[in-house]
Amino acid sequence: MTQPAGMPRDAWATRLGFILAAVGSAVGLGNMWRFSYVAAEGGGAAFVLLYLIFVAIIGVPLMTAEFVVGRMTQESPAKAVSRIGGPGWRPLGLLFVFCGLGILSYYSVIAGWTMRYALDAARGGFGDDAGAYFMRVGTGMPAVITHLLFMGITVAIVLGGIKKGLERTAVILMPLLFLLLVGLAIWAGTLSGGGEGYAYYLKPQLAELLDPTIITSAAGQAFFSLSLGMGALMTYASYLSSKENLGREAATVAVTDFGVAFVAGLLVFPIIFHFGLQQAIGLGDPISDNTVGTLFISIPPALASVGRLGDVVTMAFFVMLFFAAITSAISLLEVVVTAVIDGWGWPRRKATLVFGLVIAVLGLPSAYNLNFLDFTDKLVGQTFLMVGGLFTAVLVGYRIRPQAEAELAQGLLHPGARAAWMSFIRYVVPPVMLVVLLFLIPEVWTKFRALIGG
Ligand code: PHE
16 A cells, blocks of 8 residues: 555545455455364354354454544554554554464465365365375475465565455455355255264353353454454554444454354364264364364365365365455455554565565464464464454553544444443453453463473
């Protein structure tokens, strides 16, 4: 978004363009790769129910808050929070940037897997042992190559500015991806033994609903999947010039994001039980190495079972997943790049190239070691996002409350809805996030110990 001084700032061509870009950021590997693996880890249905609750009580209010800050300031998130909050809020902006760097570093590795899988499906197959195949291409040199390739593509798109590449790609691809998912889920419903998969996915056990590990992972998934806590959606809202109803936009994005993840689950779980893949992915086992590969281990053998057509569908599936990943990766990189442009006055080109390279290097350990990837995901993709979200709520609910309310009033006309939103931001989001974070810290510590082999 570089433009000579004095020129108006770039803006969305249409309201739909904004919604689709925000949905493009939200819908990504989180909905399929991450959702299916944390749901598998977290006992299935209990996780799904808790996840839904977090999306409703934390996700929608917080997303609205990010939209409010973005549209109000029309600035990069890193700069926006310190301008409206004062210099004491600078660390929050830095945290946003740090999350962008950290998450994209391993996100790109996983997105690289989708490219590899799409190519291998086109070449006709993955061999007999899906688990072994995943270990072979998911780490080491093959993973490094696809990771670097993916970062290169992301950098190229971000160099082109926002409207040209992004809006157009998102408009076409998101609906297509959803249709393919629904089609595949219907097909998975015809598999024998799928019933057990649905039961695992849809029938919660009461005890599990109170399990702190499942609660924290459901909350973390809500942040990650909705792109919350690091200013990604704030960035997009800063390009909004018109007075949209931000509460409604947030609800639209959240419902769409949940819908995609939910359908992905309807696809993956019947497959896992039909093909007896519980062992291969370490179902319900929180320390199995292979859970991160759940999606990649379950899809190929399933579709291969229907022959050549299966290969075509597998390829289509991973190509679309790749595109979903790209639109999310762009939003991650945008937070970093706009911060550097605003903060250091770098031209967009230089900021994108340099930080694209930095992220490519940061991703190397994740490409070599799945435990490292898993740890970074837990630390940055889950914990730090929650910290960012917690402080965003405090900023909006306590520090700039009147301005935030006034900003939301432009578009959201119902005073009751605005008051309810402010109550959630002040009295629900901060305490709930604090409690969840308290539970999360020992978990992160355990993962860290596992990583260093202690
Ligand atoms: N929401 C994206 C996904 O589900 C990931 C993401 C997280 C993007 C945080 C931006 C910010 O894949």
